[in-house]
Amino acid sequence: MxxxxxxxxxxxxxxxxxxxxxxxxxxxxxxxxxxxxxxxxxxxxxxxxxxxxxxxxxxxxxxxxxxxxxxxxxxxxxxxxxxxxxxxxxxxxxxxxxxxxxxxxxxxxxxxxxxxxxxxxxxxxxxxxxxxxxxxxxxxxxxxxxxxxxxxxxxxxxxxxxxxxxxxxxxxxxxxxxxxxxxxxxxxxxxxRSAAEEQQDEATESVLGGLSLCCLYSSFIISSALSQKLLTTLTLLRRALRSMSSHFYLLPYKKMLLATFLLYLVVVRLDPASPTSLPFIYKLVQLFRQAWAAVFSPLHRPPIQD
Missing domain, CATH: 1.25.40 (Serine Threonine Protein Phosphatase 5, Tetratricopeptide repeat)
Structure with missing residues (x-):
């Protein structure tokens, strides 16, 4: 139905x-x-x-x-x-x-x-x-x-x-x-949950502590390496200065002073391209003789040839 x-x-x-x-x-x-x-x-x-x-x-x-x-x-x-x-x-x-x-x-x-x-x-x-x-x-x-x-x-x-x-x-x-x-x-x-969070915090602290120690150790190694490198550089620099000073001591002081003075006259005071440079050469020779007589003593004065 x-x-x-x-x-x-x-x-x-x-x-x-x-x-x-x-x-x-x-x-x-x-x-x-x-x-x-x-x-x-x-x-x-x-x-x-x-x-x-x-x-x-x-x-x-x-x-x-x-x-x-x-x-x-x-x-x-x-x-x-x-x-x-x-x-x-x-x-x-x-x-x-x-x-x-x-x-x-x-x-x-x-x-x-x-x-x-x-x-x-x-x-x-x-x-x-x-x-x-x-x-x-x-x-x-x-x-x-x-x-x-x-x-x-x-x-x-x-x-x-x-x-x-x-x-x-x-x-x-x-x-x-x-x-x-x-x-x-x-x-x-x-x-x-709280215990798991505490364990996680402790693990994080231990990891951070280990990282801090590693960072300190790395900093110590780096600083030690830099100090050693700086010390080596200073030693080499001291040796180079000592060698240069000893080399300068071997050079005749009076001759080096005279050569420096002549170089100053030629470079600064004398212009070879100038027309007035030829008369000045004669004056330069006279000045050279006077400097020679003043620098070297009569006992060790070498002969001068014109």
Whole structure:
């Protein structure tokens, strides 16, 4: 026997048709961008005045459209847009359907960003209207396991469990035991992390100390090499000066002085290209005789030939 199709209102029928297209694009054709477009068009066709209670057929269609849209955005690795994309149709976290909130908890926990759902989940769980929903207990458990405990919010988790009227005493004890185990595991991980950081710091200090010693040793070697090289250079320079001085001492002092004086007269005072240089040569000879007589003593005066 074939079941009769559901009689949707005109607006809901249009949204339901878009929902069917979006589901086909998501599952069969794997066209995620087109699926998101169909979901957005379906949510826009329902308008902002649609109720969010579970008794509303329009609310069910809207929730299904958001579920398909979340899956399509996640497939395109656009998970960062999921929460803002959903809230543009529900406006406040308290109005999110349980199925949509559940998907958001699981999605942001899977990608390692549970802090995104911290305030959203707290607002939804504090709402009095949501406390009467049958999914409240399961969503509270998801919030504890996938949001509060991974973030180390153990005190807030204990307060939430003790103040929850949905859980009986056994369930509360079970959840408090889970919170205690998570607290101990968190403390062990913190100790291991701090120990690893201390070991890394010690290794870094030892490496830096070794590098400092190497640098000091290298500086000492370089300075020693420079000092040895400088000492060798000074020794050679001293030997060269000693050799030059001894060579100068071997030269006749008086002859060297006379040669220097004659060179000065020829280079500075006498210009061979000048017409007046010939008369000056005679004067130069007389000056040379006078210098010769003044320099050399009468006992050692050599003969002078004109």
């Amino acid at each position: 074939r079941s009769e199709p559901l009689a949707w209102p005109p607006v809901s029928a249009q949204a339901a048709s878009l929902l069917e297209e979006a589901a086909d694009l998501l599952v069969l054709h794997r066209d995620f961008a087109a699926a998101v477009e169909r979901c957005e068009a379906g949510c826009d066709s329902l308008g902002t005045g649609t109720g969010h209670g579970p008794e509303s057929s329009a609310a069910e269609v809207k929730c299904s459209l958001c579920v398909v849209g979340i899956q399509a955005l996640a497939e395109m690795n656009r998970w960062r847009e999921v929460l803002s994309w959903v809230l543009q149709y529900y406006h406040v976290p308290e109005h999110l359907p349980p199925k949509v909130l559940e998907l958001c908890f699981l999605l942001y926990s899977k990608v390692g960003e549970p802090q995104v759902m911290l305030e959203v989940g707290s607002s939804w769980l504090r709402d009095q209207a949501n406390r009467s929903l049958p999914e409240y207990g399961s969503l509270l458990e998801l919030y504890l396991v996938h949001v509060l405990l991974p973030l180390g919010r153990f005190e807030g988790a204990e307060e939430l469990v003790r103040g929850c009227e949905v859980f009986d005493s056994q369930q509360q004890l079970a959840f408090l035991g889970t919170i205690g185990e998570s607290r101990c595991q968190w403390a062990r991980q913190e100790e291991m």
